[in-house]
Amino acid sequence: MTVTNAQPGTAADDGGKPSNMRSLSRALEVFAELQRADRPQRLSDLARNCGMSLPTTLRILRVLQDFGMVSQTDKTYRIGPAVLPAARSYIENDPLVTASRPVLQQVAAQTGMTASLYTRLGFERILVVRVDGDAPLRYDMPLGKRLPLTVGAAGKVLLAGASDQHLQEVVQGAVAAGHEKPTFSLAELKARLPEPGTDYAYSADERATGVLSVAIAINRSGLLPSESIALTSPVEAATEEGLKAGVPELRRAANRLSELLEGTVY
Amino acid sequence: MTVTNAQPGTAADDGGKPSNMRSLSRALEVFAELQRADRPQRLSDLARNCGMSLPTTLRILRVLQDFGMVSQTDKTYRIGPAVLPAARSYIENDPLVTASRPVLQQVAAQTGMTASLYTRLGFERILVVRVDGDAPLRYDMPLGKRLPLTVGAAGKVLLAGASDQHLQEVVQGAVAAGHEKPTFSLAELKARLPEPGTDYAYSADERATGVLSVAIAINRSGLLPSESIALTSPVEAATEEGLKAGVPELRRAANRLSELLEGTVY
DNA sequence: CAATTGCTTTCATAGAATGAAAGTGTCTTA
DNA sequence: TAAGACACTTTCATTCTATGAAAGCAATTG
Numbered sequence: 077m078t079v080t081n082a083q084p085g086t087a088a089d090d091g092g093k094p095s096n097m098r099s100l101s102r103a104l105e106v107f108a109e110l111q112r113a114d115r116p117q118r119l120s121d122l123a124r125n126c127g128m129s130l131p132t133t134l135r136i137l138r139v140l141q142d143f144g145m146v147s148q149t150d151k152t153y154r155i156g157p158a159v160l161p162a163a164r165s166y167i168e169n170d171p172l173v174t175a176s177r178p179v180l181q182q183v184a185a186q187t188g189m190t191a192s193l194y195t196r197l198g199f200e201r202i203l204v205v206r207v208d209g210d211a212p213l214r215y216d217m218p219l220g221k222r223l224p225l226t227v228g229a230a231g232k233v234l235l236a237g238a239s240d241q242h243l244q245e246v247v248q249g250a251v252a253a254g255h256e257k258p259t260f261s262l263a264e265l266k267a268r269l270p271e272p273g274t275d276y277a278y279s280a281d282e283r284a285t286g287v288l289s290v291a292i293a294i295n296r297s298g299l300l301p302s303e304s305i306a307l308t309s310p311v312e313a314a315t316e317e318g319l320k321a322g323v324p325e326l327r328r329a330a331n332r333l334s335e336l337l338e339g340t341v342y
Numbered sequence: 343m344t345v346t347n348a349q350p351g352t353a354a355d356d357g358g359k360p361s362n363m364r365s366l367s368r369a370l371e372v373f374a375e376l377q378r379a380d381r382p383q384r385l386s387d388l389a390r391n392c393g394m395s396l397p398t399t400l401r402i403l404r405v406l407q408d409f410g411m412v413s414q415t416d417k418t419y420r421i422g423p424a425v426l427p428a429a430r431s432y433i434e435n436d437p438l439v440t441a442s443r444p445v446l447q448q449v450a451a452q453t454g455m456t457a458s459l460y461t462r463l464g465f466e467r468i469l470v471v472r473v474d475g476d477a478p479l480r481y482d483m484p485l486g487k488r489l490p491l492t493v494g495a496a497g498k499v500l501l502a503g504a505s506d507q508h509l510q511e512v513v514q515g516a517v518a519a520g521h522e523k524p525t526f527s528l529a530e531l532k533a534r535l536p537e538p539g540t541d542y543a544y545s546a547d548e549r550a551t552g553v554l555s556v557a558i559a560i561n562r563s564g565l566l567p568s569e570s571i572a573l574t575s576p577v578e579a580a581t582e583e584g585l586k587a588g589v590p591e592l593r594r595a596a597n598r599l600s601e602l603l604e605g606t607v608y
Numbered sequence: 609c610a611a612t613t614g615c616t617t618t619c620a621t622a623g624a625a626t627g628a629a630a631g632t633g634t635c636t637t638a
Numbered sequence: 639t640a641a642g643a644c645a646c647t648t649t650c651a652t653t654c655t656a657t658g659a660a661a662g663c664a665a666t667t668g
Contacts, residue, residue: 097405098655099625103366104409111431120645129627134647139363143370144463147436149603151646155432157461160468160486163429165377166421170413195423197410202426220426337415364624365656386614395658400616417615610668617662624656631648638641 102128103136107145116152172303173204175336179329180207187322189307194230196302199249201231211313215284224255228283229291230306232269233276238300276323286311290319292330305330368394369402373411382418438569439470441602445595446473453588455573455580460496462568465515467497477579481550490521495557496572498535499543504566542589552577556585558596571596
């Protein structure tokens, strides 16, 4: 069984020589750049930031626009509405996502805490499903937010067992994405990760203040995991012990999802 | 001022000869096909349905996968998690979407009904923003759902003023998308559309039973509108008169958004 | 065990993608 | 108002990428 998600390199995959499908890669680069900026972009900025010529960038934008992936107002471009049906399709049809919802609901019901599913994407992670517990989390964190791998239980647990080389790339990726200071080092990262032999990660006040989390990765025999599930609670509604008491439950859920993933045959 | 969204043709744009960026167009075709199916697809099916060779399809999938737009389990492909951050970017940064939220909130507060923003995408429309009113709608309709242009107030109002030729394309598009029976005709469609001179559309039990709606298009001087806002209520909480009483308020909101759109300068 | 089926790789070729440069329009400035 | 600057758009010859036929594998089935 082979499960493959976004490769570590994602966009910034400069290493490989074959680099197939140049025009498609460049188009996705432009698409990513439009997301990076939080406001509509001019053609010349996009071309410069993506390192391609104006005509090429323009042609790419026109095709993306034809498919609704990009919208244009006057001379500025932005992400278009076609991403909404795509996201809906992902949420409704992805086997792991749909399988996880009832599992997370059960975990949330049994522990009273908020249960979430995260997926790794490149050198970041993304919140994919959230089922609220009894104590609501104060901060809003809607689906699809890009979060660091290096901060928070659900991120760190995805890095358990990674090679030093890979961790070094993660460090660079986190800095590049602005999640960590430029001085962030491999040693600092390793100090945060769970002890070897521990299958869960814990965080308190790490990514958000006043929030405690425990997380477990969904196993992918041999490979690095790319998904994790977490229990989260505001500090006033839980203690470290209380959260960690939920770990067995969480572990059971992760195992169930892991099995489901293995057994998936279409 | 020029606002351009997805062209009417969208994916099925076979007419044009120049057809630039073939590989990119084909990739987006594959991406669309993955959304069409509600479950993971095998390579050979994708290749056949998109009318391209196996190697080409495979190469496209690999690149999309590198960017997280596609995931693979064993030999099946599906939409990947990268669409979530993209959708988030759209919802949070699109000028019209962000501008509409407070406006819709105000309309919902004043009328007590559910207020929504729709965007046209090809020959369909998509729910982009929804602010619930006092009486909740029984059916769930999350963001990003593809709905017909030919059914429901928010769809029909987008077609007011369209040429017969364009309406004919809309008819074909609705049939192709499975929203209408194959026998659906231009005459039938025209019978549903609001009287010429009317700037709003009304629907009762059209798209969903037990639901009443009025909708107004957001004007784009000269061009066909591509966005509309609607007031919706379950039948037991409103009458036709009650809904139509909200039209002036809705009209004011649409005008405000139209102005905002015009004034948008980045 | 043979045969079918479907995925993957290779490779020569066609033609698509590319950027320089010219063209066009718009906004700014004197 | 005119001249200049700036940014977008189009054109076109060249390069190299994208392409599918066919062969090579792998897995599944009879």
